[in-house]
Amino acid sequence: MDESDLTAVPKLASKAMLKYDSVRDVALLLLPERVVLLNTSGAAILGLCDGSRTVQAVVAQLEHDFEAVDLTNDVMTFLKDARGRGWVVVT
Amino acid sequence: MNGMPQPYGLLAEVTHQCPLHCVYCSNPLALLDRQDELGTEEWLRVIGEAAALGVVQVHFSGGEPLVRGDLETLIAECRRRAMYTNLITSGLGLTESRAKSLVAAGLNSAQLSIQGDAAESTNLVAASKRFDKKEEAARIIRDAGLPLNMNVVLHRMNLSRLDAIIDVCVAWGAERLELANTQYYGWALRNRDLLMPSKAQLEEAVGVYERRKAELGERMELLWILPDYYEPYPKPCMGGWAQTALTVAPDGVVYPCPVAAEITTMTFSSVRDHDLEWIWSKSEAFEAFRGTEWMADPCRSCPRKETDFGGCRCQAFALTGDPARTDPVCMHSPDHHLVQDALVRANQVDVGEGGEIVREKLVYRRPSASARR
Numbered sequence: 001m002d003e004s005d006l007t008a009v010p011k012l013a014s015k016a017m018l019k020y021d022s023v024r025d026v027a028l029l030l031l032p033e034r035v036v037l038l039n040t041s042g043a044a045i046l047g048l049c050d051g052s053r054t055v056q057a058v059v060a061q062l063e064h065d066f067e068a069v070d071l072t073n074d075v076m077t078f079l080k081d082a083r084g085r086g087w088v089v090v091t
Numbered sequence: 092m093n094g095m096p097q098p099y100g101l102l103a104e105v106t107h108q109c110p111l112h113c114v115y116c117s118n119p120l121a122l123l124d125r126q127d128e129l130g131t132e133e134w135l136r137v138i139g140e141a142a143a144l145g146v147v148q149v150h151f152s153g154g155e156p157l158v159r160g161d162l163e164t165l166i167a168e169c170r171r172r173a174m175y176t177n178l179i180t181s182g183l184g185l186t187e188s189r190a191k192s193l194v195a196a197g198l199n200s201a202q203l204s205i206q207g208d209a210a211e212s213t214n215l216v217a218a219s220k221r222f223d224k225k226e227e228a229a230r231i232i233r234d235a236g237l238p239l240n241m242n243v244v245l246h247r248m249n250l251s252r253l254d255a256i257i258d259v260c261v262a263w264g265a266e267r268l269e270l271a272n273t274q275y276y277g278w279a280l281r282n283r284d285l286l287m288p289s290k291a292q293l294e295e296a297v298g299v300y301e302r303r304k305a306e307l308g309e310r311m312e313l314l315w316i317l318p319d320y321y322e323p324y325p326k327p328c329m330g331g332w333a334q335t336a337l338t339v340a341p342d343g344v345v346y347p348c349p350v351a352a353e354i355t356t357m358t359f360s361s362v363r364d365h366d367l368e369w370i371w372s373k374s375e376a377f378e379a380f381r382g383t384e385w386m387a388d389p390c391r392s393c394p395r396k397e398t399d400f401g402g403c404r405c406q407a408f409a410l411t412g413d414p415a416r417t418d419p420v421c422m423h424s425p426d427h428h429l430v431q432d433a434l435v436r437a438n439q440v441d442v443g444e445g446g447e448i449v450r451e452k453l454v455y456r457r458p459s460a461s462a463r464r
Contacts, residue, residue, distance in 0.1 A: 015266070017173075
């Protein structure tokens with residue numbers, strides 16, 4: 001199953017760690033030998049990939065939090081990229 | 092940000108003790124004794140100061156970090172401060188119960204080194220017969236739920252085995268394999284003539300790397316660390332002096348890079364005398380080569396000076412005795428012949444030299460072995 005299925009469940013890879021860096025005032029994704037600086041939307045999406053939500057639920061939560069609509073494609077695009085980079089696993 | 096860079100990574104070299112005796116070890120020739128090592132409380136303070144400085148990743152290394160019984164305590168402190176932890180290990184001494192307690196403390200990932208694709212390689216390069224322990228360690232790391240990253244140092248004696256080395260790492264379930272061509276510092280510089288590959292060997296290995304990288308795709312990430320002697324320009328070492336990371340040696344002395352202890356003409360400060368923030372931002376050694384102001388020509392007027400930062404200060408010192416000179420790897424360096432001479436020798440010597448002959452010439456990493464010729 002992949003992120004194009006709204007019922008699929010994305011989860012942050014076990015090797016990855018999300019961190020809000022208060023020294024730099026930025027969200028980071030920490031990986032072995034790598035530090036990724038996240039933008040606000042990237043951090044928000046990854047923060048919801050806890051293995052308890054479907055893609056649809058992630059989208060709904062983001063649309064609520066950001067008072068936005070039609071985020072489905074944006075979220076799917078981000079998750080496809082994130083899965084390719086090994087940041088999230090989708091089941 | 093007021094211009095002062097903030098480090099992301101801390102290399103915590105908790106000990107120089109190691110069951111392996113690798114001939115290319117990057118530790119200094121003068122290894123530190125256990126009695127010189129920082130204690131648990133001192134390391135806890137260092138971790139706290141590092142976090143305040145902006146460090147978000149801590150790599151526990153050595154030597155073999157597993158010889159420290161307080162590793163769990165240090166990892167737990169990193170976890171408490173939401174820092175990512177990585178264990179850089181030979182795998183020797185890693186048991187299932189140790190792995191379990193490290194993971195329970197919060198360990199995020201592990202990097203396991205091998206010396207080649209079979210037991211003979213570990214014996215020749217590291218004077219250890221425990222290749223079997225490495226396979227076991229790989230399994231233990233994966234069973235503990237940790238991502239398995241692997242690392243192999245490449246040189247004249249194992250480059251021709253690259254295909255088989257990659258096979259081993261795939262079979263053991265590695266997610267990522269770092270193919271680290273030997274960098275000539277410490278023990279590796281001491282053994283340079285025996286480790287330096289020929290151009291033909293390297294070209295063949297690059298072919299293998301490119302083919303396997305394409306074949307493996309996302310299954311296992313392959314990383315090629317350039318053999319800098321063969322490059323026209325030097326490596327942008329550490330992303331520039333004192334920019335992104337710092338190393339704390341077993342005795343608490345702080346360096347901008349893991350091999351800077353070799354620069355014997357500079358004075359580096361210890362966490363036993365100063366806090367990390369002062370050492371990072373104010374100490375003379377860290378300020379010495381930060382940015383580009385310190386540069387003389389050919390670097391000063393070079394358009395690449397913000398690309399490679401003049402190369403590696405440690406290599407400049409190791410080869411010329413002056414850490415402020417242009418890295419001799421650079422084709423524009425007035426000292427470039429020093430690198431060229433080593434390459435000429437590497438391409439003259441008979442590559443087919445037998446293992447036993449090489450073994451007699453190699454200087455193995457051992458306390459006090461550095462004086463042996």
